[in-house]
Amino acid sequence: MGIKKIMLLTGDFAEDYETMVPFQALLMVGHTVHAVCPGKKAGEKVKTAIHDFEGDQTYTEKPGHQFALNASFDEARVADYDALVIAGGRAPEYLRLNSRVLETVQEFVAAGKPVAAICHGAQILTAAGVVQGKRISAYPACAPEVRAAGGEYVALEMDQAVTDGNFVTAPAWPAHPQWMAQFLKVLGSEIKP
Template sequence: MKKILVLAGDYVEDYEVMVPFQMLLMLGYAVDAVCPGKKPGDVVRTAIHDFEGDQTYSEKRGHNFSINCDFDKVNTADYVGLVIPGGRAPEYLRLNPRILEIVREFDAAQKPIAAVCHGPQILVSAGVLKNRTCTAYPAVKPDVVDAGAKWGEFNETLTNAVVDGHIVTAPAWPAHPAWIAAFAKLLGAKISI
């Protein structure tokens, strides 16, 4: 069975970790969710970010999300794709050297990488965005541009995805249909229903 790796951490955005996890299972992939410092059976707390007309998103406590694989045992050769959800987790996960190595290894192997919302902060810190086009939550735009990437346009409803080679990015969870479909296409996934 082909495997996908998901990088999670406390206060990852609820929808942005749970929906891709479930959708990739539905497509027949084994999905390993990992978090530095946590073991299988541990949980990460999630946050629900919503767009309610304020100047930025609101944040509410979400669900617990179960980690099902040991971060310390990740071998990127075992995986066909990588998912980097958003929320607050990317801002501190990118400080972990092994997280950045994992991203660089996927990038060097040209394996599909999907990052959403604040997830591209990890791509920035891994140094894989130079001369690429991508998008992210609008507040991450300065980081993306400073990393040498071209900012991919997004619509006001935050529902689009940007594909550049093997990397697909999206601004937030409302883009799940476009983002997950683009990632599935990069993976070569087929829906058999």
């Protein structure tokens, strides 16, 4: 399968599971994962938020964990990575205002490298202008942004994911088994029982 080096983009109040689970799952299968946040260095932490589906009209939000970053975004170079993972939650709404974040995403896409985004992570993809003509899933509240950016919003059950070329996207953390499995397939990783 070959070990891949993956950038995991997260930030303050990113969704807890959408940061922790892909980070741990990708490490578990042997890949190298660098968790980064603009303006923070390796060893610093981001605060996460736990989003849950409890029967309300939208998700609820509770304090999550302190997640330790293991690399520095400001020193990262796209050429050193094989793929990008974008965590959802509230972080994407402010991370998409950072021009270096958008340039980084554009570089990954231009190089044809796999990009996985979940939930509100699509806000970064749309702000970077890389979803034109692509089938993209996201948390339903992001559907207007996907469509406005020229993407085809794919409405899925919360536990499903969709792959379009090098993009692997999903609506929320219940999709982790599908989202990660599809991402590993795009990466060329093989999991043996």
